[in-house]
Amino acid sequence: MLAGFSTHIFWEALSSGPFWRGALLALELTIFSFLVAIVLGFFLAIGRSSKSRTVRGGVFFYTWIFRATPTLLQLLFVWDALPQIWGVFRQGWFTPFLAAAVALSLNEAAYMAEIVRSGLLSVDPGQELAGRALGMSRARILRQIIVPQAVRIVIPPMGNEFITLLKLTSLASVISVTELLTAAQNFYSTTFSYAEAFAAAALYYLVIVSVLMVIQSWLEKKFTWTSRGRRRRTTAPVPAISHDAR
Amino acid sequence: MSELRADDLHMRYDDLEVLRGVTFTVEPGQVKVIIGPSGSGKSTLLRCLALLEEPESGEVSLEGRRPQPGEIGMVFQRFNLFQNMTALQNVMCGLVEVRRLPKREAREQATEFLARVGLADKAGQYPDELSGGQQQRVAMARALVMRPKAMLFDEPTSALDVELVREVLDVMESLAREGMTMVVVSHELRFAHHVASSVLMMDEGRIVEEAPPDEFFASPKEERTKRFLSLVE
Numbered sequence: 001m002l003a004g005f006s007t008h009i010f011w012e013a014l015s016s017g018p019f020w021r022g023a024l025l026a027l028e029l030t031i032f033s034f035l036v037a038i039v040l041g042f043f044l045a046i047g048r049s050s051k052s053r054t055v056r057g058g059v060f061f062y063t064w065i066f067r068a069t070p071t072l073l074q075l076l077f078v079w080d081a082l083p084q085i086w087g088v089f090r091q092g093w094f095t096p097f098l099a100a101a102v103a104l105s106l107n108e109a110a111y112m113a114e115i116v117r118s119g120l121l122s123v124d125p126g127q128e129l130a131g132r133a134l135g136m137s138r139a140r141i142l143r144q145i146i147v148p149q150a151v152r153i154v155i156p157p158m159g160n161e162f163i164t165l166l167k168l169t170s171l172a173s174v175i176s177v178t179e180l181l182t183a184a185q186n187f188y189s190t191t192f193s194y195a196e197a198f199a200a201a202a203l204y205y206l207v208i209v210s211v212l213m214v215i216q217s218w219l220e221k222k223f224t225w226t227s228r229g230r231r232r233r234t235t236a237p238v239p240a241i242s243h244d245a246r
Numbered sequence: 247m248s249e250l251r252a253d254d255l256h257m258r259y260d261d262l263e264v265l266r267g268v269t270f271t272v273e274p275g276q277v278k279v280i281i282g283p284s285g286s287g288k289s290t291l292l293r294c295l296a297l298l299e300e301p302e303s304g305e306v307s308l309e310g311r312r313p314q315p316g317e318i319g320m321v322f323q324r325f326n327l328f329q330n331m332t333a334l335q336n337v338m339c340g341l342v343e344v345r346r347l348p349k350r351e352a353r354e355q356a357t358e359f360l361a362r363v364g365l366a367d368k369a370g371q372y373p374d375e376l377s378g379g380q381q382q383r384v385a386m387a388r389a390l391v392m393r394p395k396a397m398l399f400d401e402p403t404s405a406l407d408v409e410l411v412r413e414v415l416d417v418m419e420s421l422a423r424e425g426m427t428m429v430v431v432s433h434e435l436r437f438a439h440h441v442a443s444s445v446l447m448m449d450e451g452r453i454v455e456e457a458p459p460d461e462f463f464a465s466p467k468e469e470r471t472k473r474f475l476s477l478v479e
Binding site: 124126127129130131132133134135136140144145148149223225226 | 296298314315316319320322324326327328329330331339340343344372373374375385388389392
């Protein structure tokens with residue numbers, strides 16, 4: 001067996017409250033940031049093809065800032081620098097969790113915008129034309145026809161983003177969010193059982209991602225339009241955006 | 247009186263003049279078939295009539311006024327059925343989203359129109375599961391259910407396998423017999439011969455010649471028409 005690895009300690013870590021709560025916190029942070037990023041990303045995507053130069057410029061600037069700087073730096077900026085600049089952030093409501101959520105949402109939105117945009121563009125322009133020929137308004141065409149079809153296209157790259165985001169929540173340990181990595185650190189700081197602590201944390205990540213993969217494949221089937229619920233042919237997936245290390 | 251008029255339409259994309267003053271009238275119940283080489287402006291003309299594009303100058307009118315949404319139906323070369331909806335939902339869409347009919351009523355009417363194009367049994371199928379000919383018939387039902395005053399067809403059979411062309415033309419013919427006002431861009435010359443009230447030749451953004459089908463095919467006047475016909479037939 002593994003000489004120094006204690007299964008007993010591993011189980012102890014795995015079933016301890018801090019790990020369990022840390023995993024839950026990581027998941028909450030991921031889901032929250034993911035949802036906010038989708039909404040923000042949608043408007044950024046629409047803004048990118050706006051007629052107004054100012055709007056397009058603004059979107060470019062936003063994407064540029066959040067993609068060109070490290071996520072860790074953004075996180076620290078939100079938590080440490082914002083309170084220094086604005087007094088409102090010095091109050092009790094601005095918790096580490098909220099700071100992390102804000103930083104990760106803003107960061108993720110920059111990437112999400114590209115995915116949403118490629119999704120919208122991948123829908124055959126003939127679909128919009130047919131909607132207009134029926135006399136449908138732009139908003140209705142978007143909601144009833146384009147967005148549902150774009151969803152299918154963006155599910156795989158968005159699944160990637162979810163996983164990335166989940167892993168990025170570990171960065172929040174530096175601003176004292178008690179997520180999984182913090183739980184592991186607290187565990188080994190008293191017991192010196194590094195291997196068991198990290199293995200336990202890793203297992204939680206693995207479980208969350210596995211569940212996500214199941215949900216993702218279910219969603220992909222749900223958004224494949226055949227009456228028999230089986231996949232006939234899938235449109236070529238939008239290539240996932242090459243992952244810059246964040 | 248549902249006469250459809252195009253009045254001196256001009257259109258350009260960047261430097262390319264696609265329409266150079268097109269004027270024509272379709273009387274109620276008439277079927278006009280437009281032929282011409284690609285790039286002659288046929289499709290653009292149809293899109294202007296369907297209000298999908300705004301001409302640079304000139305006007306489109308129906309019964310002397312600007313057409314309302316849904317008053318002019320359009321059928322596309324590539325069907326353009328909504329991929330995320332079943333055949334029935336496709337036909338219901340305009341009634342629900344534009345006419346704001348309650349779902350039940352829309353469903354009833356849509357079912358009736360699907361039956362009219364012979365596809366009652368395909369109501370629950372998605373476009374991916376239908377043949378090209380079936381898709382095009384659903385697309386016709388989707389336009390017809392809006393009770394348009396005129397129907398436009400942009401090469402409705404040119405994306406179809408040969409053996410599927412007939413079923414689409416059959417629906418169009420029966421539509422013409424019922425007195426629908428139609429403008430058809432198509433190179434189905436036999437269809438033009440049988441069904442058209444008149445045939446128009448377009449070239450370089452202009453209508454070169456217009457005549458009843460017998461005359462048009464037997465003794466075309468313009469050199470351009472003769473040349474085109476000799477290549478198509």
